[in-house]
Amino acid sequence: MGLEQKLPEGILTTNLEKLVNWGRQNSTWPLLFGLACCAIEMIATGTARHDIARYGSELFRASPRQADLMIVSGRVSNKMAPVVKRLYDQMLEPKWVIAMGICASAGGPFNNYAIIQGVDKVIPVDVYVPGCPPRPEALLYALDKLREKQGRETFALYQRNALADAMVGPEGIETLDTLRAQEAVR
């Protein structure tokens, strides 16, 4: 437009938010972290045929301090939940979470004593991917969805801590039973 025509070649104008979002969208580094069956499909996504490098996400970081994205790939057991939570806490802002597969999204076929019914009971989730396990293409689609979400983020609205806090109920844990008990009292 007007200004850019007057500038020398090779100079673009944009606003800082868009520039930062562009950078984040194209270099979202996942945490090198696999739980169950879905982790195998996650590895398959990383290899040559599906090539997650097209998204700038091929660099799976083993340290949560260097990762932007946690792909929860598999069922989360009662014993694993504190570990998942701690890893999420150790990741630096900004950070995103993909719940890969039905187990991480809602417990899947494992509705029993051992498995937590969805990782969103422990950490906030940005994108849910259905499937058991999702195909690599589905995971790549989830990355697309995540990029859309990253592109919409603004500095003013970007308060993930506040969002995460808002997800925690006043009593910490709310279950169906406690809610029904409250209903009964009312």
Add this chain to the structure above:
Amino acid sequence: MLKVSPIHRQYEVLPSLNDPSIPAMAPMPAGETADTQRIVERFGDGILAAGVHNGQQIVYVQPDQLLNLAKFLKEDAELAYEALIDVSAVDCSKLPQPLNGRRFQTVYQLRSYARKQHITVICPLENDEEPQVDSLTSVYQGANWPEREVLDLMGITFVNHPDPRRILMPAHWPNHPLRKDMPLGGEEVPFSFTWGDPEFETLGKQVLPAESVPPEVPPGMSRENMIINMGPHHPSTHGVLRLAVELDGETVINVDADLGYLHSGFEKTGENKRYKDFVYYTDRMDYLSSMNNNLGYVLAVEKMLGLEIPERAQVIRVIMSELQRISSHLFWLSTHALDVCGTGMSLLMYATRERERILDLFEMVCGARLTLSYIRVGGVWKDLPPAFLGNLRHLLEILPAAFDDYEAMLTDAPIWRERLEGIGHLSREDVINMGLTGPMLRGSGVDWDMRRDVPYCGYENYEFDVPVRTAGDCYARYEVRMAEMRQSVRILNQAIARLPEGPYKTEDRKVSLPPRAELDVSMEALIHHFKLVTEGFHVPAGLGYHGIEASKGELGFFIYSDGSGVPYRLHVHGPSFNNLFAIAKMCKHHMLADIVTNIGSIDIVLGEVDR
């Protein structure tokens, strides 16, 4: 009245819905063999019953004679049951007449490699409230972890066990989940379309605190030395395995494995699902070899049913099983090389290239890449599609050259040899005593392969070698697995040649669904269809163990049926679980970096370790 066995087994509230004969004890074994005769002669009244049941030698023993019997079985030259394969337990409290009124039974599977014999020892325990039994760890080292698993999930105390801790559940877990008075657990699923319902109020709010519990120093470790924590989030532990490692400088003094980070309650779930519905769960145990898991479970059920499988289905099963073995070994090779060797990333790309081709074939037959559920009770799900064989032939032409490529990259590579040779050494006595199976066994000079020695699925009709190496180190196991892939190609070529025409599943309408066309003309077919879909098939009361040679070792399923459509007790013997037990022995007095080599060499899948 309609005979329906409820999924949630509420015998107390729904007694009239069940066939009165249905919760039935497994019948006592009948007849005798040379082995049981010898045992009865030696122990007399100490043996409650002995004989054959479902083609399997079974001995019921008094708890005070269990330890002596184990010693006798192992040391007697004519019996020579060298290895304890599996330990499990049954809670009989929901059965009509528990044996002599006793609630718990422990079940042991023993194997003689030299004589190719298998025997099951069952020991009914005396005390219902605080059941306890002698630990067999003094006789069989490999009893250690399986006994801890029984202690954890069933609450049976093993006297004189060297390390009586929980193994799968968190240390502060309040109960023993596999006991029959414990519910399956889980949560209610909201099925509501009204947003005002209380179910939806909790949506997105049920955040659990998930507090970390400070870890304890494992027994036998001293704070004087450095104790480091490896996992459950570690790139080289192949899943969510946690190792507490005690170090002197860089030398490992002690390793303690902490399991259960992926414990998913498979056994309890299986005891609440119909037989046909558990096939889908087996995929998710060893998710690198779903076909083998399907096959192991299905064969165990078929053994209890006494079912004959058509020849074509048998050959299709062999094809799938061997393809899966190659794909699982390829994944092992690529991740192992990634951990250990400088050329890792490129090998990962190459090996997954071939693996993807195998997954394409699987996708062709069943539509899935990983969780396949293709092998079903009675046969396979659908017949092979027309394009399958051509593609398989093409793949079999490519594979040997691909294996040559990998071997060219690794077999004589100095880094690879340096890091594998002499590392993780296990002697022949060790592997047998620890109850290890699969390539772990064959890498240490035990010439044993379930496909050849206890044939199933018609494996006796194929010509193949069982690769055996005697070095017992990681390099020997690497050689064994590479040779196994080549043998699998050989079996596959023979299977294609002998694939007959015919039905791909059994014609027994009590087990397999009638074809759609039959439903239009036959009332009988309609009834069979209805019965199968609503309540599944019933398995005669009894018990059985069936093991197959999966890619990682012997995968066994122990089923205790009470005659209904749901297994009363379902126990899975995962090869990774038993093989991982060797990690402490393999890592001691080696360098810290060799732990990674050893984990890769054992080839674990945590879904199967933790189940």
